[in-house]
Amino acid sequence: MLKLTNGLLALSLLAAGFVSAQEVEPTTPEETEFYEPKPPKVTPGTNGSAPSDAIVLFDGTSLDNWISVADSTAAKWILNKDGSMTVNNRTGDIQTKQNFGSIQLHIEWKSPADVQLEGQHRANSGIFLNGLYEVQVLDNNNNDTYVNGQVGSIYKQHVPLAMASVPTGEWNTYDIIYHAPEFEKGQKVKSGSLTVIHNGVLIQDHVEIKGTTPYIGWPKNPVHGKGPLKLQDHGDNSRVSYRNIWVREL
Structure with a gap:
C-alpha cells in the first residue's frame, strides 16, 4: 500500500x-x-411498543389485519379484553392480509397458566415467516421434546442456543430478523436467514434457512416472492395467546 x-x-x-x-x-x-x-430518523417504541416506522399488525383492538389461511375469510381467533388474541381451537391458521419480504418482527406470546398435555401437544403454535419458515412456539417448561422442535427452534432445522422461556402463563417476547431467500430462473441462488432473540437472549444467530419446515420430510425450496406472516393453530387446544405484533420492512 x-x-x-x-x-x-x-x-x-x-x-x-x-x-x-x-x-x-x-x-x-x-x-x-x-x-x-x-439514515432516516426513527423514534423508538417503549416496553416493546412499535417504533415510528413500523407496521402494526395487531394492537389488541381487532383482527382486521388477519384472515383465515384456509379460505381467506375473516380470522376466527378469540379477541381478548386484555389486548391479546388466542388460538380458537380447530378454526385454522391465520395470516396477515399484507405480504412481506425481509423484516424485523416483534411478537409476544404466552402459553396458558393451567398446564395440559405433554410434549409437542402442550401449547404448540408457530410463527411462519413468508408463510413458509417456522419459528416454534411451545411450552417447554419441565416438558422435554426433540430439541430441533422445542421452543425457539427453526422447526426441524436449527436447535436454539438456549431455552429462555419465562414461567408458564407469563408473556414471552420474540424479536426476529428475517432475510428472505433469493431466486433466479427458478432456482434458489441465496439462502434466507433468521436471527431470533427470546426474552432478550440470542437463541438463533443468523442461521441459514435450508428451506421449508415440514413435520415430515426434508426442506423444500419453492420459488417465491413476498408472503404473509402466518400464526399456527396446532389443533390440540393449544390456547396460545399473542399480542403486540409489529414489523419493520428491511
Missing part, C-alpha cells in the same frame, strides 16, 4: 489510473469521512 503524504499527488495518481483508492493510504481524517446518505 502506498502512503502518499502529498494529497494532490495522490489525487493525480488516482485520476490517471496508476493506483486504486485501496492502494492509497489516507493521510487526513477527512479522507475517510462521508456525510451522505443520512
